[in-house]
Amino acid sequence: MGGESTTRTAPRSGGASKGPAGGRIGQRLSGLAVALGIVLFIGGFAWGAVVYRPYTVPTSSMTPTIDAGDRVLAQRIDGSEVRRGDVVVFRDKTWVTNAAVVKRVVAVGGDTVSCCTNGKLTVNGKQIDEPYLPKGSLAEITNIPTVKVPEGRLFLLGDERQGSLDSSAHLTDAASGTVSRNAVSARVDAVVWPMNGMLKRPTGWETLGSLSQPGPLRLMAGAVIAGAVLVLGGAAYGPIAGLVGRRGRSRTEPAGAR
Secondary structure (H helix, E strand, C coil), X not given: CCCCCCCCCCCCCCCCCCCCCCCHHHHHHHHHHHHHHHHHHHHHHHHHHHHEEEEECCCCCCCCCCCCCCEEEEEECCHHHCCXXXXXXXXXXXXXXXXXXXXXXXXXXXXXXXXEEXXXXXXXXXXXXXXXXXXXXXXXXXXXXXXXCCCCEEEEECCCCCCCCCHHHCCCCCCCCCEEHXXXXXXXXXXXXXXXXXXXXXXHHHHHCCCCCCCCHHHHHHHHHHHHHHHHHHHHHHHHHHHHHHHHHHHHCCCCCC
């Protein structure tokens, strides 16, 4: 016993834990973050699928607000929710057969619309400022006679007034170019391809009444982005905690005999 050494060597693993990196609380929080992130990410897309419909606009009649070939998201709405200044999606077989049409509402039931006064559209005797029109263009190239919009119907124009086949091109129809509110299925909220974002508020119409409120698209996008951040952050916790732990042990471990 006199010559037996009592010195013990450190384990080859350096004392590293075989369990998951990071403390129990950190692991639980990271798991919770991933779970919450998945809910927000999938929920945001599911919410969007219920509330919005995608459309591809085939013509340039809404230029520069929406160009030909642009992909838009339109909120599903009832015709009773339409307000002046809205860009809406509707179907009317007297305009186009078996195809959706995208135009801007410039007058609703009970309004009197005419054009032009000093190059501006006139609704209920008020000249409307329309900054969304092509720069330097008039509100209408050809004059629109005074039209009294029947109750429950809408008068719609394209933002590219010169070439748009809109209500002004259907004035000889039985309904004087107007469209039923019930024909509207959605209101355009944003151009998503190219990513031009939310449509600007048509503030020129505020003198005639309240405007439509934007849909929940920003909230949906926020939920999807927040979900992605939480999933990535939670998934990265383990590797980051393990890396930090290894670096900490390498700095504090003494250089003793092994």
